[in-house]
Amino acid sequence: MKKYVILISATLIIISAIAMSGYMLKGDEAVCEVMTVKAQDKDNIITASGKLQYRAGKPVKAPFAGVIDGVSVKNGDTVKQGDPLFSYYKIDDAYTALLSEYSGLGSVDALLGAAAKYGSANEIINELKKYCEVVSVNAPCGGRVTGLSLKQDDIFTKNTTVLKLSEEKTLEIPVNISEAYIGSIEKGQRADIVFGADRSRHYGGTVCEISDEAEQTGGMSGKETTVEVRLVLDDNDNELRTGYSAECSIITSTDKNVIVLPYELIRTDDQGDYVFLAVDGRAKKAPVVTGREYRDGTEIKSGVKENDLVITDSAGLKDGQRISISERTVQGDA
Numbered sequence: 001m002k003k004y005v006i007l008i009s010a011t012l013i014i015i016s017a018i019a020m021s022g023y024m025l026k027g028d029e030a031v032c033e034v035m036t037v038k039a040q041d042k043d044n045i046i047t048a049s050g051k052l053q054y055r056a057g058k059p060v061k062a063p064f065a066g067v068i069d070g071v072s073v074k075n076g077d078t079v080k081q082g083d084p085l086f087s088y089y090k091i092d093d094a095y096t097a098l099l100s101e102y103s104g105l106g107s108v109d110a111l112l113g114a115a116a117k118y119g120s121a122n123e124i125i126n127e128l129k130k131y132c133e134v135v136s137v138n139a140p141c142g143g144r145v146t147g148l149s150l151k152q153d154d155i156f157t158k159n160t161t162v163l164k165l166s167e168e169k170t171l172e173i174p175v176n177i178s179e180a181y182i183g184s185i186e187k188g189q190r191a192d193i194v195f196g197a198d199r200s201r202h203y204g205g206t207v208c209e210i211s212d213e214a215e216q217t218g219g220m221s222g223k224e225t226t227v228e229v230r231l232v233l234d235d236n237d238n239e240l241r242t243g244y245s246a247e248c249s250i251i252t253s254t255d256k257n258v259i260v261l262p263y264e265l266i267r268t269d270d271q272g273d274y275v276f277l278a279v280d281g282r283a284k285k286a287p288v289v290t291g292r293e294y295r296d297g298t299e300i301k302s303g304v305k306e307n308d309l310v311i312t313d314s315a316g317l318k319d320g321q322r323i324s325i326s327e328r329t330v331q332g333d334a
Contacts, residue, residue: 029322034278034309035265039257042294045192045249046184048175048229052195052244054144054166055232060137061161065091067125068154069134075148079139079165086150086162089132093158125153141165171233173205173246176217176226184252185210191231196245204234207250249295260297265310266290276317278309278325285319 066088073085143165150162173193177185191205209230217226231248233240266273266288277284288303304310309325311317 029324030283030317031326032278032283032311032317032323033313033326035312037259037261037304037306037308037310039259039306042255042258042260042299043251044184044253044255044292045251045295046177046181047247047249048177049245049247050173050175050231051242052171052173052233052240052246053242054146055170055172055230057143057164057166058141059161059164060085060140061159062088062135062137062156063159064093064135065158066135066156067091067128067132068150068152068156069129070152071148071150073145073148073163075145077145078143079145080142081139083139085137085139085145087134087136088156089129090135091128091132095132122153125155137162139165143167169236171236171240171242172208173231173233173248175229175231175248177229179214179225179227182210182214182227182229185227185229185250186252190251192249192251193231193233194247195240196247197241198239201239205231205248206234208232255292255299258292259300259304259306260294261300261304261310262297265312265314266298267314275304276311276314276319277304278311278323281322281324283311283314283317283319283321283323 069087069089071086072083073079079085144167146164146166147161148163150156156162185207187207187210189207191207193203193205194201195203207229211228214225214227216223218224229250231250261275265275267275272287273290274285274287277286286303286308289301291299291301293299311323317323
């Protein structure tokens with residue numbers, strides 16, 4: 001009889017231990033949210049900022065040096081082919097050649113500079129007006145006037161662009177691209193554009209022009225060498241105004257079927273990068289190898305495969321810890 005009492009007591013102790021163990025394990029269980037891993041196509045982008053303007057169209061140049069006689073238009077005006085733009089006193093090549101021969105000054109600008117240094121340039125300008133022919137310049141095509149900065153009595157050199165006639169209904173954004181990235185830019189590439197006036201809306205754009213020359217521009221860390229790239233806006237609407245600031249994301253290529261995880265899901269310890277997966281009711285620490293970076297995450301080259309469940313709230317988890325998946329878990333794709 002005593003033997004049975006001891007046996008029953010031992011059994012009860014074992015049952016109690018098992019129950020207690022189960023309670024402790026359940027008490028250590030974490031409720032987690034997960035994200036299903038799916039392969040995606042991801043765009044590689046180069047970002048740049050600029051300002052919206054009417055597309056710079058045909059430059060109107062003066063084939064000779066001259067002095068502005070009068071200007072018939074102002075920036076923003078819309079003109080038709082044949083409309084008067086400006087007139088100027090034509091300083092022909094023969095005068096410029098004689099000026100160089102007898103004064104040693106190679107241009108009319110140099111003459112005016114010398115005159116201003118020692119007296120008044122107005123006297124020379126008035127003399128030029130007495131002997132120079134007045135030439136009128138009319139619009140070679142219709143468009144909107146942009147880039148006009150000259151006024152009456154301003155002097156300019158041969159082949160100066162006096163103004164531009166832009167395409168009235170076409171908007172563009174000139175941006176400066178660092179020389180380190182310009183090799184990835186090609187005409188026809190697509191762009192996603194967001195304006196500061198309404199960041200909730202996205203507009204499409206296309207690379208339409210890449211400058212043949214680089215120049216020094218101001219950057220975050222001082223001067224840098226950049227190339228101007230122009231993006232033409234696909235659609236116009238009444239909400240857009242020239243001068244709006246724009247953030248442009250130029251799509252240079254697309255990577256097919258890559259696994260990308262948000263940056264915040266990837267953890268790091270002294271052994272490297274890892275994530276936590278939900279596997280058979282437990283948290284599994286999975287070392288990962290990362291690759292290319294995108295706007296919204298990092299490529300996972302190994303360690304995670306499609307349809308894996310990545311735990312999105314892994315702070316404080318331990319490898320092998322029991323988990324249950326929250327009813328409000330994230331069902332979106334990673």
